[in-house]
Amino acid sequence: MARPTVSEPRETTTSIRMSAAEKAALEERVKTLGYKTISDYLRALARADIQSATPKAQVKRIPRPLTEYHRTALGSMWNGDSLDWMERREPNSVNLIMTSPPFGLVRKKSYGNEDAHAYCDWFRPFAEGFRKILRDDGSLVIDIGGAWKPGTPTRSLYHFELLIMLCEEYGFHLALEHYWWNPAKLPTPAEWVNVRRVRPKDAVNCVWWLSKTPFPKASNRRVLAPYSESMKSLIKNGYQAKTRPSGHVISEKFGKDNGGSVPPNLLAIANTESTGAYQEYCRDKGLDIHPARFPAALPEYFIRMTTDPGDFVLDPFGGSCVTGAVAEALGRRWACVEMNAAYLEGAMSRFQGTQDCLSAGKPSSYVIHTPCAAAVDEREVPLVADGGAARSQQRDHSSSGDQAGPRVKRVSTKVVKTNTADRAVA
Numbered sequence: 001m002a003r004p005t006v007s008e009p010r011e012t013t014t015s016i017r018m019s020a021a022e023k024a025a026l027e028e029r030v031k032t033l034g035y036k037t038i039s040d041y042l043r044a045l046a047r048a049d050i051q052s053a054t055p056k057a058q059v060k061r062i063p064r065p066l067t068e069y070h071r072t073a074l075g076s077m078w079n080g081d082s083l084d085w086m087e088r089r090e091p092n093s094v095n096l097i098m099t100s101p102p103f104g105l106v107r108k109k110s111y112g113n114e115d116a117h118a119y120c121d122w123f124r125p126f127a128e129g130f131r132k133i134l135r136d137d138g139s140l141v142i143d144i145g146g147a148w149k150p151g152t153p154t155r156s157l158y159h160f161e162l163l164i165m166l167c168e169e170y171g172f173h174l175a176l177e178h179y180w181w182n183p184a185k186l187p188t189p190a191e192w193v194n195v196r197r198v199r200p201k202d203a204v205n206c207v208w209w210l211s212k213t214p215f216p217k218a219s220n221r222r223v224l225a226p227y228s229e230s231m232k233s234l235i236k237n238g239y240q241a242k243t244r245p246s247g248h249v250i251s252e253k254f255g256k257d258n259g260g261s262v263p264p265n266l267l268a269i270a271n272t273e274s275t276g277a278y279q280e281y282c283r284d285k286g287l288d289i290h291p292a293r294f295p296a297a298l299p300e301y302f303i304r305m306t307t308d309p310g311d312f313v314l315d316p317f318g319g320s321c322v323t324g325a326v327a328e329a330l331g332r333r334w335a336c337v338e339m340n341a342a343y344l345e346g347a348m349s350r351f352q353g354t355q356d357c358l359s360a361g362k363p364s365s366y367v368i369h370t371p372c373a374a375a376v377d378e379r380e381v382p383l384v385a386d387g388g389a390a391r392s393q394q395r396d397h398s399s400s401g402d403q404a405g406p407r408v409k410r411v412s413t414k415v416v417k418t419n420t421a422d423r424a425v426a
C-alpha cells in the first residue's frame, strides 16, 4: 500500500524466492548493518550499485599553462600538467611511457578501499591519454609502491585496483608484472616490523608492464645480466643433456654462451644514491632534492627492452627527469612533464657535462639469504597471538629489526645471487 505523504509513492512490489538459510543470513545482515527492513537494505544496495555504474558527467578540463623548460639534442622537459601535454600530442606516436605516478593522494587519506577507488578515478584521464598517444606496439610501464592502511598491519589494494582498471576498463594487456626489489629499503612501518614483529619488511615496488596489444615490441636479449660463476663454468666445460626431476628436458644448448643470462622479473636495484651530481647540484643551489626518485637502472631496463634508438619515450610524472636523462644517454627521443618547476630546476644537472647514468660496465650483485635458514627454537618464540593488536604484549621493542629478535643459532651460507643492480648493499 502506497504511503500518501511520500512524493514518489512506492506502488509496486517485487518478491524474491530464497531458501530458509539465505533468508536467515539476509535478516542477520540487515540487523547487523542497522537497517529497519530488508526492503530498506535492498534499496540502499541498489542505489549504491547504480550510482557506481553511472558514468560521471564529463567535466571539460580547463587547460593549464604548459611551457617547454629545457631542450636537449633529443628531448625536452616540460613544466605543466601532463594531461595538457597529451592532449596536444598526436595519437599513436609514443613508443614507451615509463613513469612513477604520485601516490601521495592515497597517503593523505585513509588507504581503505574507498581510497583505492579515488585513486583510480584520479588516474582515469591519464589512462585515456596514455591509450591515445601510445603506439599499438608500445609499452606502458608504471612503477608503483604499496601502502599500509593506517592503524592496522594490512595493505591497501589501490595499486592492484589500478592494474585491474587499466586492463578491464582501458583494454591494456599485462605484458608482465615486475617487482623492483630495493635491497636498501628500510624496514617500515617500524611498528609492525621492528616493534610488534608481525610482518616482514616490504622491500618491493610493483612495476606494471602493460601494452596496447598482446604483442608489444620487445627483446630480452637487450637486458642480459652477467652469467653466474657456475653458469660460466658450465659454458666452459659443456653441458650434458638431461631430464630434470621436474620432467623438463634440458638440451646441450643450455650450455651455449648467449652473452649473459635472461633476467628474472625481480629487478634488484638499490636506491641508495645520496651523493652524486644531482644531489650536489641541488645542495649547491639550495634546491629541493626530489624525495621520490627512482634509480636510473629502472627506466634503463625498460627503455632498452622495449624501444629502439630514435623511438619516443614519455615520462608524464617526470620528477627529477631520471627517465629523460637515461633516454638521452640511450639515443631515444623523449619528453618529461613535471608540474613542479622546482624539480625541473634540479633536473637541469642531469644534462650538464658528461654524466654516466647507465648500468653497463657497473655490474654488481646482491645476496638474498634464504628465509628460515637462521635456526630458531620455536619453543622460545611464541607467535604474537593477538596479531599485534596490542603493543604491550610484545617482548621485543628494538628499533633494529635485523639485529633484534629470537636467538639465532646458525646462519646458513645458502644464497641466491642476483646480478642486475648498480650498487652492492650489505
Ligand SMILES: C[S@@+](CC[C@H](N)C(=O)[O-])C[C@H]1O[C@@H](n2cnc3c(N)ncnc32)[C@H](O)[C@@H]1O
Binding pocket: 080, 081, 082, 083, 099, 100, 101, 102, 103, 290, 292, 293, 294, 295, 316, 317, 318, 319, 320, 321, 322, 323, 337, 338, 339, 340, 343
Ligand atoms: C613519484 S614522482 C616521480 C619521480 C621521478 N620518477 C624521479 O625519479 O625523479 C611523481 C611526480 O609527478 C608530478 N606530478 C603529479 N601530477 C602531475 C601532472 N598531472 N603532470 C605532471 N606532473 C605531475 C609530481 O610533482 C611528482 O614530482
